Amino acid sequence: MFRKNKNVPALLKSLKKTYPHPQCALTHSSPLELLVATILSAQCTDERVNKVTPALFAKYRTAADYASSDPLELETIIKSTGFYRNKAKSIRGMAKMVIEKYDGVVPRKMEALLELPGVARKTANVVLGTAFGISVGVVVDTHVMRLSHRLGLSHKKTPEKIEQDLMKLMPASDWIWFSHALITHGRATCKARTPDCEHCPVQNLCPSSTIRDI
Numbered sequence: 631m632f633r634k635n636k637n638v639p640a641l642l643k644s645l646k647k648t649y650p651h652p653q654c655a656l657t658h659s660s661p662l663e664l665l666v667a668t669i670l671s672a673q674c675t676d677e678r679v680n681k682v683t684p685a686l687f688a689k690y691r692t693a694a695d696y697a698s699s700d701p702l703e704l705e706t707i708i709k710s711t712g713f714y715r716n717k718a719k720s721i722r723g724m725a726k727m728v729i730e731k732y733d734g735v736v737p738r739k740m741e742a743l744l745e746l747p748g749v750a751r752k753t754a755n756v757v758l759g760t761a762f763g764i765s766v767g768v769v770v771d772t773h774v775m776r777l778s779h780r781l782g783l784s785h786k787k788t789p790e791k792i793e794q795d796l797m798k799l800m801p802a803s804d805w806i807w808f809s810h811a812l813i814t815h816g817r818a819t820c821k822a823r824t825p826d827c828e829h830c831p832v833q834n835l836c837p838s839s840t841i842r843d844i
Contacts, residue, residue: 635782720748773816
């Protein structure tokens with residue numbers, strides 16, 4: 631049952647103290663690499679993506695490389711991430727559009743990113759926030775969805791509606807930080823099956839805590 635958080639400012643303050651500089655879990659060295667990695671992360675763990683991308687990034691360095699890649703060869707490299715045929719198709723299509731419309735450079739606008747094959751709002755938010763430091767919205771992945779419910783920040787069911795709720799709770803300057811912080815906390819402590827409330831730094835501010843009510 632959803633229980634609304636009664637002290638969001640204190641919760642955000644505690645999260646910021648615990649995770650002052652959280653980082654994106656996807657290994658990358660350029661906006662293009664981050665875009666490709668984020669496409670691969672759909673229905674797949676970041677850990678698995680990070681095992682695949684070293685060989686991928688070594689072979690394909692530019693949008694032109696991906697656009698001209700052999701589909702079967704690309705599929706073979708990314709196969710372990712799941713849904714590899716669709717992902718390969720999206721990556722090749724994305725690369726072709728980046729070349730045709732943006733001279734091979736990943737665009738820095740939400741509207742432009744959303745036109746690219748394989749790119750939805752979550753992926754666009756990841757690229758804009760992490761690669762360019764542009765705060766347009768809050769990344770809502772499975773961790774952020776789960777923790778938004780547990781922490782009493784949103785009772786909505788879809789990523790888009792949860793994002794709108796989260797954006798209202800804090801200034802835009804915190805949106806990028808908040809996404810990374812919640813994802814980090816979800817992996818380290820507030821796990822899907824067994825949340826570690828005993829060692830949670832915000833358990834006293836969490837309405838779902840098994841330690842005590844707030």
